[in-house]
Amino acid sequence: MRISELGRRSGVPVATIKYYRREGLLPEGRALNPTTVEYGEEHIQRLRLIRSLIQLGGLSVARTREVLEAVDRPLDAFETLGVVHHALPAPSAEAKVKNSGAGDGPDSAADEAVSGAAAARVEALIEDMGWEISEASPHRPALAESLAALSRLGTDYTAEDLLPYAQLATSTANLDFAQFDGIEDRIALAERAVTLTVLFEPVVMLLRRLAQEDANHRRHDRRACTREAHPAE
């Protein structure tokens, strides 16, 4: 197909396609003659992945190029997933607290102590769980920062407090991985990893909020019943 059809079918404007090509994100099509270039289905698929990484994942063009290079290398599917997973921005409680102006006092020594303690708690948790996490994982410092932010607001979570949450996270991750079953193509796998991380996170959080609401109703009902059954109390 010609570039105009590629634009129509992928939903990406032709000018953007040309930009992605110049930036080395999208491979050249096959030159039929000096003025006509032919594109294939693989270009549509590649454009969908670029779009997911940049627009859903919020990655820069440079970071997207790195991820695409990794996807193109003859890596194991699981290594591909690892690259995509590390590239996506992590949720952070730290940003919210910084934004609020809380905890940004002049006492940087105390601040460092809080950060150090939080990092140690993350390591203890990873060890307790027997998790295999690479040294370069961005999620390790991100979790430490979130815990430090909570500490600065007066709520300390120990590795022990977090353990049952980590166990439930393991069960959730097993469900997540079942979503990759049957996807063999590496580009499709990378695309699913972006969706699963960026778009499915709100779903998981909203299910937690609904479950919290239900738990709240149940506790309330139980109290009301107890009051009715023992009106004298």
Place this chain on the structure above:
Amino acid sequence: MRISELGRRSGVPVATIKYYRREGLLPEGRALNPTTVEYGEEHIQRLRLIRSLIQLGGLSVARTREVLEAVDRPLDAFETLGVVHHALPAPSAEAKVKNSGAGDGPDSAADEAVSGAAAARVEALIEDMGWEISEASPHRPALAESLAALSRLGTDYTAEDLLPYAQLATSTANLDFAQFDGIEDRIALAERAVTLTVLFEPVVMLLRRLAQEDANHRRHDRRACTREAHPAE
């Protein structure tokens, strides 16, 4: 204490304290004489809650006033939690997809069909779970929107697909509620609800990402071992 000390101890600038007082968020102190007003510990506590709602929760002054009025009413602690919980902004996949420009085609009839189907799936899930969710809950339409966003990108999740995730969310919500144990004071309870919702969500999400990374390593190791054990394959 005088307003200057209230500012120092709460970490909120005096000008901001006066603004909150004018907006009816913070009750007046006790007038000792026409020019001197005395503030108590309850003002520090109230300022912390206002700060949590506005700066961590991202609520408007008007919405904060509504939440504070609810907290002041002689409600059951669980009703108080419900009010705070509904007031906080919900995570959304819809915003990310809108931002990406995907799925905003001119076909609004098809779009409505997708939204309707997503809403029906949320109702089916709530029924399957036996969850007690109020009609006014903002999390019901938020989840439907997130599912519709995923559908528009080509990934449909049925109520059945979501059921195991919802069951894990129930276990997580039970852990969350244990965090309220022993907190009797309604203001402290409201404050904890903000922290637990806004700041603990990134922690839960990061634990999921770490668990995903571990699951990925494990699968990779297993494949590598299988290859080594059967090199001819």
